[in-house]
Every structure is written in structure tokens, then in C-alpha cells.
């Protein structure tokens with residue numbers, strides 16, 4: 484099915500790591516126009532050279548205005564990052580539903596919405612046994628869209644990407660811990676536990692294919708995976724490519740739980756515990772990239788392209 488038409492208007496909200504990575508792939512689509520919604524234009528002057536329009540937009544702003552604004556776009560893609568509150572995640576979804584209804588009143592086709600759900604399987608994780616209200620809100624948005632989108636002239640697509648590849652190697656995440664010449668690789672839960680990871684550029688590539696209509700994506704949760712890697716294989720790859728000795732440490736669920744109990748305001752410790760549980764990986768065979776036969780960057784390729792990283 485052809486989704487885009489010669490006058491398709493796309494609004495990308497947020498120009499951080501993900502939003503910026505999306506722009507070249509969306510810009511490569513024929514016949515579309517991209518508007519980037521950002522809070523402060525002066526912070527993003529480097530984007531002025533791209534063929535996109537800039538719009539000052541704060542999704543925590545007044546609802547009546549936002550719904551009207553959203554209604555003028557055919558596709559809205561949220562890339563607003565982890566800095567959201569559960570309230571803004573709900574609010575955006577509600578405004579999109581209102582915008583869909585406004586379009587319907589004007590006889591316009593449905594608004595296609597990609598919520599900020601570029602991560603784990605929030606249907607499985609829920610609110611992470613109370614640890615993650617933001618993830619809980621993402622599950623509630625899924626339920627809201629399943630229940631109300633069809634009657635609100637809204638089509639939705641959720642793209643589950645796992646964690647961003649860059650995130651896996653962040654020092655603060657604690658999985659690949661580089662201290663001088665020493666590397667510690669830590670397994671959350673156990674060495675057979677897995678995590679799905681995708682590079683942001685690859686998420687953009689697949690998003691381009693979805694928007695172009697190459698995938699059945701209407702009112703669906705799609706899965707993408709650059710790699711689905713066990714902690715054991717990750718340690719092996721890091722050891723082989725770094726040429727350094729790798730110390731292996733296992734952070735079991737009881738250990739991670741104790742860490743949270745002792746430091747309950749530490750968000751990273753909560754994330755680690757959630758990522759030691761289920762809903763954070765899926766088989767590559769069930770992914771859009773597998774079905775489209777698109778080769779994405781796996782952990783090994785990612786590291787080979789960044790020789791200084793480990």
C-alpha cells in the first residue's frame with residue numbers, strides 16, 4: 484500500500500540522537516516535506532542547512548494549540564527521548580487522538596502516529612514492577628491507541644528497537660566497563676540472558692522503509708534488531724576485538740534488586756534491573772529487517788567500525 488503522496492507532511496518531534504538520525508532517511512523519500520518540532524531553535528542552528536522546516540514546539544504546551552498543529556501533518560513521529568514524564572507521554576497521545584478527529588471533521592485521511600516507543604517491549608515490561616512509571620505510561624499509550632485510535636481517525640505504528648547500540652557501550656550503563664587497559668563485561672541476570680540492540684542510523688533506515696509502505700505497519704507493533712546478543716557472546720566479541728583481557732562479572736537479579744533497594748532514586752540502577760528481566764530481546768527472525776532482508780549493523784560490526792571504543 485502506498486502511504487505517502489506527493490504532498491505528505493511529516494512532523495518529527497525532537498532532534499536528539501534519534502530524531503537527527505531519522506532526518507537523512509526520511510529526507511530521501513520522494514515527495515514528502517519534513518518539519519522538525521523543537522523547543523529552542525537557537526540550540527539546533529546546525530539543522531538549518533538541512534532541507535527541513537523548523538517549528539517551535541513544546542509537547543508540554545497548551546493542548547488546544549497542539550492538537551490543531553498536529554492535525555496539519557499526515558505523519559507525526561515522536562523522538563522526544565527519555566526526558567519525558569508519564570504525563571507528557573499520555574498528553575501527546577491524547578492530543579494526537581484529538582488531531583485525528585479534527586482531520587476527520589475536515590474530511591482528511593487518518594493521522595499516522597509513531598509514539599516514542601523506540602525501545603523495549605512495554606507490553607511485557609509494564610511499569611517494571613513499579614520501578615518505571617515512564618515505561619508503564621508507554622504500555623498505557625499502547626492500550627489507548629488499541630482502544631481509541633480507530634474511532635479517532637488515527638493510525639499508529641510502534642517500532643520496538645531494543646536499546647540503542649551506543650547505549651550498550653556507555654560507561655555509565657556498566658555492561659562494557661573500560662578502565663584503562665582493563666575491560667569488565669557484566670551480564671545482567673546471567674550469561675545466557677540477551678538484549679536487543681539497534682544502531683540509530685539503522686532505525687532510521689527501517690523507518691524510511693516503513694513510511695514508504697514496504698511493510699504492513701498499520702496499527703501494529705513492529706520489531707527491529709541490529710543484534711540480539713547474549714552477554715556471553717558480547718563478552719567474547721569484546722575480548723576478541725579489543726585484544727585485551729576481559730574480566731566477566733555477573734550481576735544477578737537479586738544483586739541488582741539489592742542495588743535498587745539501597746539507592747532507590749538511582750534511575751540507572753532501576754533500568755539495569757528492568758533489563759535483567761523479560762521483554763528486552765526478540766529473535767531476529769521476527770524483525771522487519773529480517774523480513775525485508777536488510778542487513779543491519781550488529782555488535783561486532785559496530786565495534787569494528789569504532790576501533791577506539793574498546
Ligand SMILES: NC(=O)c1ccc[n+]([C@@H]2O[C@H](COP(=O)([O-])OP(=O)(O)OC[C@H]3O[C@@H](n4cnc5c(N)ncnc54)[C@H](OP(=O)(O)O)[C@@H]3O)[C@@H](O)[C@H]2O)c1
Pocket residue numbers: 496497498499500501502520521522523526540541542543562563564565566571601602603644645646647649650
Ligand atoms: N531504546 C533506547 O535505548 C533509547 C530510547 C530513547 C532514548 N535512549 C537514550 O537516550 C538518549 C537520547 O536519545 P533520544 O534521541 O531519544 O533523545 P535526546 O537525544 O534526549 O533528544 C530528545 C529530543 O527531544 C526534545 N524534547 C524533549 N522534550 C521535549 C518537549 N517537551 N517538547 C518538544 N521537544 C522535546 C529535546 O529537545 P531539547 O533539546 O529542547 O531538550 C531533544 O531534541 C540516547 O543517549 C539514548 O541512548 C535510548
